[in-house]
Amino acid sequence: MDKTNIDIAVQNLSKSFQVVKAVNDISFEVRTGELFGFLGPNGAGKTTTIKMLTGLAKPDSGSIKTAGIDCSRNPKAAQHLIGVVPDESNLYPELTGYQNLCFCASLYGIGKAEREQEARRLLEAFNLNEAANRKFGGYSKGMKRKLTIAAGIIHKPRVLFLDEPTTGIDVASARALRVMIEELHKQGTTILLTTHYIEEAQRLCDRIAFIVSGKIVVVDTVHNLLKHNEGKHYLHVTHKGKNPDIAERLNAKFGTMSFSFLKDNTFRVESSEPINITPIVMNLEEWGVDVTEAKRITPSLEDVFVRITGLEADTMRKDKEKKGGAK
Amino acid sequence: MKKWIAFWNILLKDMRTYYLKPPNISWGIIFPLAWTGMFLIRSGSGLDSIPALLPGLMAISILFGTTSMLAVTVTFEKKNSSFDRLLLAPISFDLLMLAKTSGAIFFGIVNAMIPILMASFIADIYVSSWLLLILAVFLIAVVSTFLGLLIAVAVSEVFEAQTFSNFFRFPMIFLCGLFLPVSKLPIFIRPLSYALPLTYGVDIMQGLIRGGNFMSIHMSFAVLTAFCILLFSLSKHFIKKRWIS
Numbered sequence: 001m002d003k004t005n006i007d008i009a010v011q012n013l014s015k016s017f018q019v020v021k022a023v024n025d026i027s028f029e030v031r032t033g034e035l036f037g038f039l040g041p042n043g044a045g046k047t048t049t050i051k052m053l054t055g056l057a058k059p060d061s062g063s064i065k066t067a068g069i070d071c072s073r074n075p076k077a078a079q080h081l082i083g084v085v086p087d088e089s090n091l092y093p094e095l096t097g098y099q100n101l102c103f104c105a106s107l108y109g110i111g112k113a114e115r116e117q118e119a120r121r122l123l124e125a126f127n128l129n130e131a132a133n134r135k136f137g138g139y140s141k142g143m144k145r146k147l148t149i150a151a152g153i154i155h156k157p158r159v160l161f162l163d164e165p166t167t168g169i170d171v172a173s174a175r176a177l178r179v180m181i182e183e184l185h186k187q188g189t190t191i192l193l194t195t196h197y198i199e200e201a202q203r204l205c206d207r208i209a210f211i212v213s214g215k216i217v218v219v220d221t222v223h224n225l226l227k228h229n230e231g232k233h234y235l236h237v238t239h240k241g242k243n244p245d246i247a248e249r250l251n252a253k254f255g256t257m258s259f260s261f262l263k264d265n266t267f268r269v270e271s272s273e274p275i276n277i278t279p280i281v282m283n284l285e286e287w288g289v290d291v292t293e294a295k296r297i298t299p300s301l302e303d304v305f306v307r308i309t310g311l312e313a314d315t316m317r318k319d320k321e322k323k324g325g326a327k
Numbered sequence: 328m329k330k331w332i333a334f335w336n337i338l339l340k341d342m343r344t345y346y347l348k349p350p351n352i353s354w355g356i357i358f359p360l361a362w363t364g365m366f367l368i369r370s371g372s373g374l375d376s377i378p379a380l381l382p383g384l385m386a387i388s389i390l391f392g393t394t395s396m397l398a399v400t401v402t403f404e405k406k407n408s409s410f411d412r413l414l415l416a417p418i419s420f421d422l423l424m425l426a427k428t429s430g431a432i433f434f435g436i437v438n439a440m441i442p443i444l445m446a447s448f449i450a451d452i453y454v455s456s457w458l459l460l461i462l463a464v465f466l467i468a469v470v471s472t473f474l475g476l477l478i479a480v481a482v483s484e485v486f487e488a489q490t491f492s493n494f495f496r497f498p499m500i501f502l503c504g505l506f507l508p509v510s511k512l513p514i515f516i517r518p519l520s521y522a523l524p525l526t527y528g529v530d531i532m533q534g535l536i537r538g539g540n541f542m543s544i545h546m547s548f549a550v551l552t553a554f555c556i557l558l559f560s561l562s563k564h565f566i567k568k569r570w571i572s
Binding site for chain 1: 328329330332333335336337340344407408409411412413414415416417418419420571572
């Protein structure tokens with residue numbers, strides 16, 4: 001890989017909190033202009049990694065280079081090149097949207113006329129014009145996220161860190177934010193995005209790192225990751241009633257297939273051969289299980305994630321619910 | 328130049344958002360008035376006692392105005408994570424800390440000026456050196472502010488900041504020679520008095536207003552400056568250790 005086109009280079013980065021190893025010897029590179037995704041459940045080490053990359057946390061070991069500048073010892077060295085949108089909107093509640101943007105720009109040494117012009121431009125671009133003179137504390141969650149992103153890019157950073165940008169906001173706002181992120185990406189900003197929304201990572205990112213328990217399990221393009229699904233066939237079955245032997249019986253009867261049981265009377269069938277639905281449904285009916293739905297599903301990044309990390313997609317869904325997010 | 332734009336705007340934001348709010352302005356006026364009234368009634372010696380009361384009154388006004396204000400505002404910003412924005416700004420840590428404390432220092436100086444202005448209208452106030460008095464007020468404001476910064480680093484909740492501030496402030500009032508000269512305190516308590524920065528600030532002001540200082544003014548200035556450096560260094564060390572760990 002050409003080192004001149006690398007905006008973030010991380011080598012053997014580790015961080016522990018007492019006995020918990022939050023980030024465990026991770027290495028990765030983000031290319032200039034790339035939208036790189038960090039995908040993993042809550043507590044996987046995504047936010048801790050961002051904190052170390054931006055200078056808000058000190059690594060125990062490892063090296064960090066941002067735009068070629070070694071930030072391992074002096075995190076301040078590259079802070080003028082980066083923008084950070086944290087997982088929680090952290091602007092000043094007592095300032096208006098416009099004042100918040102002007103203040104954030106001033107932190108990067110931008111002069112009065114320029115920062116006022118840029119604040120007005122961003123408020124317009126983020127459709128927040130009408131709320132410009134309202135206090136940030138009174139904004140809705142979606143508006144807060146939008147303004148926090150605007151504050152993160154007001155100084156036109158070369159590298160942008162987006163930590164869970166769409167978590168906890170309504171569907172319409174999340175969609176609008178994704179469009180904005182795509183727009184920033186098109187403009188050439190290097191973006192490192194953390195998310196636990198698999199679909200979001202699949203839609204937005206050029207490359208994705210799966211991170212679980214502080215370790216990067218795999219880094220690849222979405223296209224290459226989806227290749228893991230080639231030749232795989234899936235069936236999603238929903239049923240009524242419970243039969244304690246159902247797993248055992250299915251495994252015994254259909255040995256070439258694998259079955260993973262989810263909550264709410266559903267299970268998933270995976271096979272390397274095309275799946276014939278009829279025998280499965282007939283057998284289930286015979287065993288007293290009333291099948292309400294059986295549908296073939298197109299393999300997605302979620303299936304790759306489940307296969308590679310060993311985590312059920314349910315874990316990620318629970319994370320979503322905990323954070324009160326909408327997709 | 329760029330870093331000074333950041334410095335100035337952090338200071339300006341804090342002044343507008345925290346210090347120049349009506350409750351704080353009224354506090355700055357009411358607090359010295361209440362203390363003056365209380366001391367006048369207690370001493371029973373009328374307006375003649377004002378020059379004797381003034382140094383202590385100014386010191387208390389600064390101490391109460393700065394310590395909790397800074398401790399509370401920094402804890403509040405840390406709590407809602409907006410302080411992280413400042414830590415992410417491309418300015419040196421020292422400059423950031425100075426920007427955050429300058430508002431409180433200024434507020435403390437203004438608080439000290441209110442009693443002396445009011446006193447000058449109702450009594451004959453003689454100050455041997457206004458320059459030294461302003462310098463003493465400035466150093467007391469700096470040392471009290473840095474004490475507030477140290478408190479902010481030690482706590483994580485706003486109410487803890489208030490409680491912790493009082494834990495330092497009230498003993499300081501009784502031990503720094505405001506009510507009772509240090510020389511009249513029990514001998515085993517005196518070392519504690521000498522360990523308090525306010526003792527030196529009050530002594531300088533008593534020397535300049537009443538001529539009643541019991542330590543050398545030069546030494547008191549030196550000790551106050553040393554306290555400023557020590558408290559700033561300690562705060563910086565603990566902020567780096569606790570907030571960027």
